[in-house]
Amino acid sequence: MRLYEYEGKMLFRRYGIPVPESVLVRELAELDKVVYPVVLKAQALVGGRGKAGAVETAESRAEAEAKLGKLLKMVIAGFPVQKVLIERKVEIEKELYLSVTIDRAQHKPLLIASSEGGMEIEQIAKQRPEAIMKRHFEVGERPGGYLGRTVAGEIGLSGAEMSQAGAVINSVYNLFLDCDCKLVEINPLVVTKEGKILALDAKVDLDEDAMYRHPEFKEAPLHLKIEARHEVGELTEREKVAKAAGIPYVDLDGDIGVFPGGAGFGIASIDLIERFRGKAANFMDSGGAPTQERLRLMIGLLMDNPKVKAIFGARFGGISRCDDWAKAVVQYVLENKPEKPMIMRMAGNMEEEGRKIIEQAKQEQPQLFKSIKVYAYDTPIEEVIKETIRVARGGA
Ligand code: GDP
Ligand code: MN
Numbered sequence: 001m002r003l004y005e006y007e008g009k010m011l012f013r014r015y016g017i018p019v020p021e022s023v024l025v026r027e028l029a030e031l032d033k034v035v036y037p038v039v040l041k042a043q044a045l046v047g048g049r050g051k052a053g054a055v056e057t058a059e060s061r062a063e064a065e066a067k068l069g070k071l072l073k074m075v076i077a078g079f080p081v082q083k084v085l086i087e088r089k090v091e092i093e094k095e096l097y098l099s100v101t102i103d104r105a106q107h108k109p110l111l112i113a114s115s116e117g118g119m120e121i122e123q124i125a126k127q128r129p130e131a132i133m134k135r136h137f138e139v140g141e142r143p144g145g146y147l148g149r150t151v152a153g154e155i156g157l158s159g160a161e162m163s164q165a166g167a168v169i170n171s172v173y174n175l176f177l178d179c180d181c182k183l184v185e186i187n188p189l190v191v192t193k194e195g196k197i198l199a200l201d202a203k204v205d206l207d208e209d210a211m212y213r214h215p216e217f218k219e220a221p222l223h224l225k226i227e228a229r230h231e232v233g234e235l236t237e238r239e240k241v242a243k244a245a246g247i248p249y250v251d252l253d254g255d256i257g258v259f260p261g262g263a264g265f266g267i268a269s270i271d272l273i274e275r276f277r278g279k280a281a282n283f284m285d286s287g288g289a290p291t292q293e294r295l296r297l298m299i300g301l302l303m304d305n306p307k308v309k310a311i312f313g314a315r316f317g318g319i320s321r322c323d324d325w326a327k328a329v330v331q332y333v334l335e336n337k338p339e340k341p342m343i344m345r346m347a348g349n350m351e352e353e354g355r356k357i358i359e360q361a362k363q364e365q366p367q368l369f370k371s372i373k374v375y376a377y378d379t380p381i382e383e384v385i386k387e388t389i390r391v392a393r394g395g396a
Contacts, residue, residue: 001208001229004043006085008202010222011179015171017186019199020087027072031064037089040067044076045233047120047203052076057089079233090198095188096155097121097132098169099203100176102183109137111173115155117188131155143173157191164197165189180210238282238301245297247284254279255392257302257311259342261320262287269312272382278389281308289319295328296335303338310392312385313344315354322346322354326374330361333369340371341391345384347377 003011009019023033024043042054049055054074058064064086074081095117103110113133116124124132133154137143148166157165168189176184183205190200211217217224229235235243242249248263252270256278260266263285270280282305286298302311315325325346332338346354355374362369375384 001206001211002045003202003204003206003224004045004083005041005202006043006083007224008184008204009085009199010224011175011204012199012202014222015175017168017171017175017199018197019202020090022085022087025068025084025086026082028065028068031061031068031086034061034064034086035088036060036064038064039087039089040064040071041085041087042071042074042076042081043083043085044079044081045229046077049076054081077233087200090190090200091193092188092190092200093193093195094191096165096190097124097187098172098189099183099185099187100173100181101185103136106136108139109141109173109176111135111137111151111169113151113155113169117190121185121187137173140177142177143170145170147173160195161191161197165191168197168199179204180207180213181205182207238305241297242284242301245294247286247294247298247301249285249298249301250283251305252280252282253307254281255307255309256388257281257305257308257340257342258284259286259298259302259311259313259344260284261314261316261318265314265316269314269385272385273312273389276382276386276389278385278392281305287320289321289324292324292328292331295325296332299329299332299342300336303332303336303340308340310388311340311342312388313342314381314384315344315346315348317346317348317350317354319349321350322348323350323357324354326354326357329372330357333361333372334365337368338371341373341388342371343373343375343384343388343391345375345377345379345381351376 006024012019037059040056040058042049054076056067058067068084071081071084097114097117099112101110114124114131116128116131148169149162151169152162152165172184181204185203186199186201188200190198192198236251238251239249256273258269258280260269266283266285270283273280302308315322358374
């Protein structure tokens with residue numbers, strides 16, 4: 001779960017990692033608190049803001065107003081900018097790179113430091129691999145106090161810079177461990193013209209599954225509003241509705257609504273849809289014997305999504321019985337009279353009963369149920385998916 005830069009910097013302050021003086025603003029009036037010159041940074045959950053024109057400088061209030069106005073109108077990776085971090089501008093002498101993450105191949109925490117900050121680490125790795133220092137740690141290992149300075153020395157710092165950077169490196173490692181992070185990255189970590197070490201950027205990714213261990217994040221002075229988030233932005237409105245109801249749901253880019261059984265089949269469905277050159281509009285887990293109300297809410301999430309052109313449904317009846325599923329579909333259609341086609345396959349526990357419920361509804365109200373179709377186990381899932389894709393494209 002990504003944190004915004006300003007949230008990451010709140011954690012940095014707690015760990016004594018120096019950051020520039022700043023204010024977080026949402027509107028022009030708040031510029032009163034600012035001392036110029038400043039850097040204005042749109043708060044977004046994607047990197048590369050510098051290149052995207054989302055980091056600006058201003059020498060005066062007038063200039064800051066113009067630039068703040070511009071930044072607050074930006075949409076980055078589909079999400080409108082709502083907050084801008086305004087920082088005292090610093091004179092940069094040197095840009096460094098520092099991060100701690102988990103090396104998934106080695107199953108160990110990994111510290112990466114480089115004398116070449118400012119650009120993406122992948123780019124540094126290509127252009128100057130010799131300028132990158134890597135060090136693995138054992139799981140749970142607390143590095144000795146000398147570690148930071150050693151690393152700072154290895155990336156070419158000496159004297160006061162080395163001891164300041166050393167303290168920052170140790171603090172970053174401790175923050176990474178204490179806060180259950182997946183990533184802490186400072187790019188750039190700078191040496192200012194006055195010889196001070198400052199974290200100019202903060203990229204922190206927390207392990208969402210460990211958040212129960214950190215009630216303090218929600219309390220003063222942090223007040224992190226760290227509900228679930230994507231890598232690139234906040235939850236969409238539909239995802240918020242689903243989350244409130246406890247339904248695992250993720251919006252995707254395509255036009256095929258996916259109403260599978262459990263999570264595993266949900267993912268397999270998305271793969272199959274792609275394989276037949278369609279695009280899924282969502283991921284959803286509708287397993288675990290959901291109630292009628294919940295099932296109808298799930299169908300509604302798909303039917304009400306303007307991007308969805310057709311819905312693919314598949315129920316392998318187990319704990320979640322086919323007849324319960326069919327009842328929910330029929331009830332939903334009676335109540336909402338949707339136009340969108342829904343093509344389903346039903347197999348397993350109570351499949352006969354389930355199919356009868358739908359067939360009967362079709363007989364009684366052919367017009368209302370004309371775009372609702374149900375197949376049995378003898379039609380392969382691939383055929384049902386291909387038909388759904390065809391129908392979504394306007395085919396019969
Ligand atoms: P990112 O592009 O999303 O990673 O955003 P950053 O926070 O890293 O900002 C982009 C770039 O703006 C940095 O690499 C710096 O070169 C520059 N920058 C940010 N803050 C300052 C500052 O206070 N002074 C100066 N001179 N440059 C800054
Ligand atoms: Mn950066």
